[in-house]
Amino acid sequence: MLIALVIGAETGSARKVAGILLAVLGAMCMVVGSISGVEVGDNAATADAATVTAANQMMGDACILVNAIAMAVYYLLAKSLVQKYSAIHIAAWAYAFAATMMGLAALVWTVGFRSRPTCARAP
Numbered sequence: 001m002l003i004a005l006v007i008g009a010e011t012g013s014a015r016k017v018a019g020i021l022l023a024v025l026g027a028m029c030m031v032v033g034s035i036s037g038v039e040v041g042d043n044a045a046t047a048d049a050a051t052v053t054a055a056n057q058m059m060g061d062a063c064i065l066v067n068a069i070a071m072a073v074y075y076l077l078a079k080s081l082v083q084k085y086s087a088i089h090i091a092a093w094a095y096a097f098a099a100t101m102m103g104l105a106a107l108v109w110t111v112g113f114r115s116r117p118t119c120a121r122a123p
Helices: 002-007 014-036 044-081 087-114
Strands: none
Touching: 002 014, 002 044, 044 087
16 A cells, blocks of 8 residues: 555555554564564573574565565556456466566575585584
8 A cells, every 4th residue: 555655556545544654553563572582591591592593573664665665566566467468367476476576586595504604613
């Protein structure tokens, strides 16, 4: 809705803006709550694990945010494209694009991480 308001695809009202602000406030509370829920122990190993957990949670939150923005843009684009093309053509192209992006992400997250040096464990 916020993106649609910014680009002029939707008209704004006080009620819509209040709804957006309430949703953003709720999302911020969830993100801050998930970070503050990570407990740090007494020793350095526990503290390191908590730091990694917090970083992973933030990465997950960032991925959800990017997904929400991408879906909002898709819905805005699809709204105007459905008037020109059939829904099946739009869906086919959307899935082809999504599969390509997922394949690239899989390469980055799997092959990219394997190339990083790992710590060798003593037997």
